[in-house]
Amino acid sequence: xxxxxxxxxxxxxxxxxxxxxxxxxxxxxxxxxxxVDGEVxxxxxxxxxxxxxxxxxxxxxxxxxxxxxxxxEEENGGVFGLGGPKRIILHLGPALPGKRxxxxxxxxxxxxxxxxxxxxxxxxxxxxxxxxANKLWERxxxxxxxxxxxxxxxxxxxxxxxxxxxxxxxxIERSIEEQQKATDESISVAFKDxxxxxxxxxxxxxxxxxxxxxxREKQGxxxxxxxxxxxxxLMSLGIDDPVTRDAFRSDSDYYVGLAQQISDMMVAVLMDxxxxxxxxxxxxxxxxxRGLELISPEDLLNACKLLPTIDAxxxxxxxxxxxxxxxxxxxxxxxxxxxxxxxxxxNGSLTPIKLxxxxxxxxxxxxxRLFTTERLGLACRxxxxxxxxxxxxxxxxxx
Amino acid sequence: MADITWPWxxxxxxxxxxQPHSETRQKQLAAWEELITEYLKSSKQYIIDIRESQNxxxxxxxxxxxxxxxxxxxTILEDMxxxxxxxxxxxxxxxxxxYWHSLDEWGNMIYSWVSANGLNNSVCTLxxxxxxxxxxxxxxxxxxxxxxxxxxxxxxxxxxxxxxEFDDNQGVKFF
Numbered sequence: 001x002x003x004x005x006x007x008x009x010x011x012x013x014x015x016x017x018x019x020x021x022x023x024x025x026x027x028x029x030x031x032x033x034x035x036v037d038g039e040v041x042x043x044x045x046x047x048x049x050x051x052x053x054x055x056x057x058x059x060x061x062x063x064x065x066x067x068x069x070x071x072x073e074e075e076n077g078g079v080f081g082l083g084g085p086k087r088i089i090l091h092l093g094p095a096l097p098g099k100r101x102x103x104x105x106x107x108x109x110x111x112x113x114x115x116x117x118x119x120x121x122x123x124x125x126x127x128x129x130x131x132x133a134n135k136l137w138e139r140x141x142x143x144x145x146x147x148x149x150x151x152x153x154x155x156x157x158x159x160x161x162x163x164x165x166x167x168x169x170x171x172i173e174r175s176i177e178e179q180q181k182a183t184d185e186s187i188s189v190a191f192k193d194x195x196x197x198x199x200x201x202x203x204x205x206x207x208x209x210x211x212x213x214x215x216r217e218k219q220g221x222x223x224x225x226x227x228x229x230x231x232x233x234l235m236s237l238g239i240d241d242p243v244t245r246d247a248f249r250s251d252s253d254y255y256v257g258l259a260q261q262i263s264d265m266m267v268a269v270l271m272d273x274x275x276x277x278x279x280x281x282x283x284x285x286x287x288x289x290r291g292l293e294l295i296s297p298e299d300l301l302n303a304c305k306l307l308p309t310i311d312a313x314x315x316x317x318x319x320x321x322x323x324x325x326x327x328x329x330x331x332x333x334x335x336x337x338x339x340x341x342x343x344x345x346x347n348g349s350l351t352p353i354k355l356x357x358x359x360x361x362x363x364x365x366x367x368x369r370l371f372t373t374e375r376l377g378l379a380c381r382x383x384x385x386x387x388x389x390x391x392x393x394x395x396x397x398x399x
Numbered sequence: 400m401a402d403i404t405w406p407w408x409x410x411x412x413x414x415x416x417x418q419p420h421s422e423t424r425q426k427q428l429a430a431w432e433e434l435i436t437e438y439l440k441s442s443k444q445y446i447i448d449i450r451e452s453q454n455x456x457x458x459x460x461x462x463x464x465x466x467x468x469x470x471x472x473x474t475i476l477e478d479m480x481x482x483x484x485x486x487x488x489x490x491x492x493x494x495x496x497x498y499w500h501s502l503d504e505w506g507n508m509i510y511s512w513v514s515a516n517g518l519n520n521s522v523c524t525l526x527x528x529x530x531x532x533x534x535x536x537x538x539x540x541x542x543x544x545x546x547x548x549x550x551x552x553x554x555x556x557x558x559x560x561x562x563x564e565f566d567d568n569q570g571v572k573f574f
Contacts, residue, residue, distance in 0.1 A: 349412075380423050382413040384465060391413045395426040398407070 001028040002107040005100035007063040009055040014140040023117035029109025068092040258303040263312035275331035279324040341378035415465040445543035505550035
């Protein structure tokens with residue numbers, strides 16, 4: 001038992017996982033030990049024994065370098081050797097000096113036994129004997145922190161923290177994933193600080209503005225110097241009035257160009273659909289027209305906000321209900337209200353769905369039209385469990 | 400039941416939804432107040448309990464399948480309270496007194512009857528005023544006791560009467 005070492009159950013660099021088995025008891029020579037009902041994991045360089053669940057979690061377990069094993073045997077379990085081979089005997093060479101602490105300092109025996117409750121798995125036995133025979137540690141020595149594994153060659157092998165013993169592609173994928181996660185986290189942490197800096201800078205800019213205006217009110221021109229000084233301080237920090245930059249973050253050439261494109265594209269379309277179109281529909285049409293280089297909804301929104309600056313014949317409009325539309329400047333609410341109220345009178349009453357069918361517009365736009373008509377007092381609403389409907393505003397028209 | 404002619408609005412579905420447009424809403428509320436007042440007058444009722452309102456034909460019109468929600472009724476009554484035509488009886492605002500004549504009007508009505516019958520400087524019990532044979536045919540006959548008391552208090556403030564209590568009865572002396 002003294003050749004075992006307490007080590008964390010991680011694969012070292014160059015070490016491969018081979019096989020595992022469970023319900024294994026350890027014997028120190030012929031003596032039973034406290035290490036019962038555990039799992040064993042066979043790697044190319046070592047044999048690990050741990051309590052169930054410890055090894056997959058990478059916790060500390062017993063580790064035996066296969067280097068120690070010079071002979072394997074099978075032993076039958078049960079009384080009088082009846083009942084199939086149940087134990088593997090590993091004959092071990094002497095303990096190397098400088099090995100890590102293990103479960104025993106000195107052992108009288110030079111062999112250990114692995115007792116398998118469910119019988120020896122032939123594949124496991126074969127794998128074990130192959131691994132011992134391969135002596136992979138001679139060609140690819142392991143290097144772990146304190147103890148250079150048998151046959152030297154210092155080489156750093158720092159396995160990622162919490163690496164689990166997994167085989168093949170899954171293991172590789174998982175390690176890539178973890179790397180990505182780590183990079184992600186470090187990036188977001190870095191930007192978190194930047195965000196805080198921006199916020200603080202905003203505060204400073206606003207404070208400086210208020211101070212300068214206060215001074216100006218009280219004492220005339222003296223403020224100029226101070227404001228200039230404030231501004232220079234901010235500049236030296238590299239923050240060129242971050243507040244306005246934020247508000248005009250969209251003020252880049254890209255968005256202006258995009259706005260121009262949208263305006264050109266949508267003039268004809270808007271005239272067809274009656275001068276008004278919901279932003280979602282606009283986005284669909286614009287992307288359809290662009291074909292390959294699609295734009296995101298935020299890009300569209302930011303570009304539309306710039307439409308007034310390029311003197312486009314249309315503008316972005318947000319209704320009180322929250323709906324955003326693109327509207328031709330020639331479009332007038334009163335006309336819409338008038339036509340809609342006429343339709344209501346012709347039909348007695350209208351629901352948004354019905355109006356959308358009549359006018360061939362989306363239900364969202366139909367609702368907005370009815371609300372606009374109501375806002376101008378030409379319709380009144382009727383809310384009930386049957387839904388929302390609009391009637392001609394007899395309250396005002398009938399005396 | 401009340402024997403009134405329902406106004407055209409009663410059969411107009413939007414009447415039963417409080418309108419968001421302010422101008423429309425004003426007209427709507429005015430129409431409702433008139434309707435309520437007339438209804439109560441003709442059925443000689445003075446109290447509206449909002450919780451019971453779902454059953455009365457005043458607030459629901461089954462023929463068009465519409466009725467006023469409790470919040471809507473509360474809105475209307477609160478608007479009436481602003482003009483002094485209604486008042487909540489308790490803090491929960493679920494029971495309301497409606498003055499289809501204002502308290503002042505009631506007070507004056509009673510006082511003119513008192514003067515016409517030469518009862519100045521004499522004492523009457525409130526019971527007499529409300530249920531007495533002598534007042535049958537007067538509008539305030541059968542007036543709710545609380546409203547009667549409040550109306551008399553308005554007179555009291557003007558110095559035209561004084562409320563008093565004797566022998567378990569409440570009485571009033573007119574000057």
